Amino acid sequence: MKLKNKLIAISIIAMSLFAVTGCSNNKSTNENDYERNATLTSTTLSDVIYDSSKEINKGPTKTYGKVAYITIDDGPSEYNDEMVKILKDNNVNATFFMVDGNMKAFPEQVKNTLKQGNAIGFHSVTHDIHKLYKTDMSAKEEFDVCQETFKSITGETSDLIRLPFGSKPYTSQASYDNIVNAGYKLWDWTLDSEDWKSTSSQLLSTIKKYAKGDEIVLLIHERKQTVAVLDDIIKYLKLEGYEILPIGQSQQEENYWNGKLGSQN
Incomplete structure (x- = not known):
């Protein structure tokens, strides 16, 4: 393709030079006509070569698709193994926000969740708004405890957190x-499935109704x-x-404080 465009450009140049030479040898063409024709010829050639260059260098257009982050709270639990397996069977990963006591009760599930490529964040120690906000340092201190527990189980650390009941208004x-x-890095959500008070069919209907937008x-x-x-949620x-996708450790957090998320559903 590049060679073809170059040959076209060379042919145009040769033809134009021939035309200009012919004009210079024609005694009926005065000096002003020659200068005008030369200027027009030069402008036209520049445009053609520039346009050809743009076509040669044009690469594929970068596109951005829609992204869904499945975030799973309150674990690990007796249901963790099955959820991790369903994710794996569908070749996707999620983000699990885990409670300190549950990590201690299900350490093997913590390890396996991480091993399968999922992200893990923390969801407090007490899951109690009265204790979380007893002082301005209480929530931060609870996440420090989660961090220590997670590191003792996996040898790794995480900066991802989610406050119980969301970061606002409490x-x-x-x-x-x-x-x-x-x-x-504090994460809230854009779509609350309300699965804690729903049947399976109601849960799926809620997601189908409100799962909209690019993220x-x-x-x-x-x-x-x-x-x-x-499995039905993933397929839908x-x-x-x-x-x-799972949430990345280096990813910009999205919460109701920094304006990266809209209102809760």
């Missing part, structure tokens, strides 16, 4: 600042009714064109 500015200044941060929990339709999101 979190004070001082509490939020202490969490962020400690290096934690979804879906909140679900490690519950029996959620496990029953997790894929059918709607979403790429399902």
Whole structure:
């Protein structure tokens, strides 16, 4: 293709030079006509060569698809193994926000969840808003405890966290600042499945109704009714064109404080 374009450009140049030479040998062509024709010829050639160059250097257009982050709270639990298997069978990964006591109760599930390529974040120690916000340092200190537990089990650390019941309206500015200044990345959600109070069919219907836009941060929990339709949820999101990804440790956090997310559903 490059050779063809070059040959075309060379042919045009040769023809133009021939035309200009012919004009210079024609005694009926005066000097002003020659200068005008030369200028027009030069401009035309520049345009042609420039346009050809643009076509030669044109690469594939970069496109951005839709992304869904499946986030799973309150684990690990007796349902963790099955959820991780369903994710693996569908060749996708999710992000698990785990409670400290549950990590201690199910350490092998913590290891396996991580081993299968999923992301793990923390979901507090107490899961109690009265204790989480007793002081402006309480929430940050709970996540520090989760960090220690996670490191003792896996040898790794994580900066991902999710506050129980969301970062608003319970979190004070001082509490939020202490969490962020400690290096934690706080994630909320765009779509609450409300699986904690729904049947499996209701849960799936909610997701089908509200799963819209270029990015979804879906909140679900490690519950029996959620496990029953997790495969259906994944297949539906894929059918709607979403790429399902885990949240990355280096990824910009998205929460209700920094304006990266909209209101809760």
